[in-house]
Amino acid sequence: MATNTKIVKKANRYIVMNAIRKSASITIEGIIQETGLSRPTVLNILKKFLDEEIVIPSGFAPSDGGRQPMLYALNPHRYFAIGIDVDGPPINLVVADLNGEVVYSKTWNINFGDEGAFITQSIIAEIDTAIQALHIEYKKVLGIALGMPATVDMEANTTVRLSRLYKWNNYPISDNINQHTGIKVYLRNDTHLISIAEHRMISNVDDSLFIVHRSGIGMSAIINNQLYEGAMGNPGYIGHTTLFIEGRDCDCGQKGCFEVYCSKRAITKDYAEAAGMQKSYPEILELAAKGDSTAIAIFEKAGELFGVGISNFVKTFEIYTVILGDVICDEDHIFFKSIVQSARKHLENYTNKPLLILKGKLTGENFGLGGCHFILSKYFASPKLRLD
Numbered sequence: 001m002a003t004n005t006k007i008v009k010k011a012n013r014y015i016v017m018n019a020i021r022k023s024a025s026i027t028i029e030g031i032i033q034e035t036g037l038s039r040p041t042v043l044n045i046l047k048k049f050l051d052e053e054i055v056i057p058s059g060f061a062p063s064d065g066g067r068q069p070m071l072y073a074l075n076p077h078r079y080f081a082i083g084i085d086v087d088g089p090p091i092n093l094v095v096a097d098l099n100g101e102v103v104y105s106k107t108w109n110i111n112f113g114d115e116g117a118f119i120t121q122s123i124i125a126e127i128d129t130a131i132q133a134l135h136i137e138y139k140k141v142l143g144i145a146l147g148m149p150a151t152v153d154m155e156a157n158t159t160v161r162l163s164r165l166y167k168w169n170n171y172p173i174s175d176n177i178n179q180h181t182g183i184k185v186y187l188r189n190d191t192h193l194i195s196i197a198e199h200r201m202i203s204n205v206d207d208s209l210f211i212v213h214r215s216g217i218g219m220s221a222i223i224n225n226q227l228y229e230g231a232m233g234n235p236g237y238i239g240h241t242t243l244f245i246e247g248r249d250c251d252c253g254q255k256g257c258f259e260v261y262c263s264k265r266a267i268t269k270d271y272a273e274a275a276g277m278q279k280s281y282p283e284i285l286e287l288a289a290k291g292d293s294t295a296i297a298i299f300e301k302a303g304e305l306f307g308v309g310i311s312n313f314v315k316t317f318e319i320y321t322v323i324l325g326d327v328i329c330d331e332d333h334i335f336f337k338s339i340v341q342s343a344r345k346h347l348e349n350y351t352n353k354p355l356l357i358l359k360g361k362l363t364g365e366n367f368g369l370g371g372c373h374f375i376l377s378k379y380f381a382s383p384k385l386r387l388d
Helices: 002-022 028-035 039-051 116-134 173-181 190-200 264-275 281-289 293-317 334-345 369-379
Strands: 055-060 070-074 080-086 090-097 102-109 141-148 150-153 158-162 185-189 208-213 217-223 321-325 356-359
Touching: 002 028, 002 039, 002 070, 028 039, 028 070, 039 055, 080 116, 080 190, 080 369, 090 116, 090 369, 102 116, 116 141, 116 173, 141 173, 141 190, 141 369, 150 185, 158 173, 173 185, 185 190, 185 369, 190 208, 190 217, 190 321, 190 369, 208 293, 217 293, 264 281, 264 293, 281 293, 281 334, 293 321, 293 334, 321 334, 334 356
Parallel strands: 080 141, 141 185, 208 321, 321 356
Antiparallel strands: 055 070, 080 090, 090 102, 150 158, 208 217
C-alpha cells in the first residue's frame, strides 16, 4: 500500500507540473480544472514546488470583483541543461533554462587528429566558462547531453566507434566530464540529439526524418513525437550505408559509403580534384550560386545521390516529412533543388503521398539545443507507473 501511495503522489506531482508548464501562468483554480485533482492535493503539491523554487508567483489574474487570484509559473532559472554537439572540427555548447530557452552558447574548433584527452579537457574548460558566465553552481545543472559522430552504447554510455576523430576512440569521455563536474552525462549520437530540437520547430507533424549534412551524414527518426533510439542508440547511421559496393574507400574501412559521395568533406574533395584548387565548402556553395560550372556539376551529382538515399529512407520508414540540417544553403540553391528533385523522382510510382523536404532551422551555434531538450525531457518525463 505504501508503494502504491508513493506512485500516486509521483504521478500527481507530474500532472500538476505539466499543467503549470503548459501555461505561461496559471491560477490554483486553473490547475484544479486542468488536472481534475482535488484542491488539497493541488495546494500540497504547489507548496512543495514553491519551497523547491521550481514554481514562483508571477502576478495576479483579473478579478470579477473579489480578491485577485495569484498566478503561478515555472521558474525557468531554477535548473539548467547543457547540450554539447561534436562535429569535428566545430564543437557547439548550449545552456538552456527550464523553458528550453538558450541562455548561453559557444562554438570552438578542434582538429581531427587531436588526442581524446585534449578534446575532453577543452570541453570541460568551456563548461566551466559557461557556469562562471551564468553565475550558477554545478548542482543547478540537470544533466549534460553529449552528441557524438559515433555509434554508441546507450546502456554503457560509451562510443562504440567514433567517426573521423580517430584519436578520441575508446577515451572515457563521459566519465571524465562527470568526475570534474559531478553532473550526469548522457552520451548519444549527434544527429539524434539535434533532431529533437529540429522536430519541435515544425508544427502539426508527429513523424519526421532528420538528416544532417556535415563532415559526415547522419539520420534519426521521430515517430509519434518520440525519438526512435533502437536497441543501442544507433538507428539512422546512414553515412555508412553502401551506395556502391566497389566504390570509394571510406575511413570506416568499407567502400562506397553514402557520406564519401555527399558529405561536405566529399564535396570539398571533389571540387579540389576537378578544379585543381582548394576551396572551403561555403566558398564552393557560393561559386555554384554564381554560375561556376565545376561547382554546379559537383552539387548536381551529390544532390542526385543524396536524393536517392532520401527516397530509400522514406521507403524504409514511410515517413514523408524530411528535415535537412546544417545544409547552410538556401532552398533555391542548385544543391538543395537537386536533392528534392532526385528524391521525388525515385519515389515515383511508390506512393501518392507528397514528400515534404524542409531546411532545418538550427544554426551552428545552437546545435547543442537538441541535447538540452533531451535533458529537459527526462526531467519532465511522465513517471513510469507499475502497480504490481
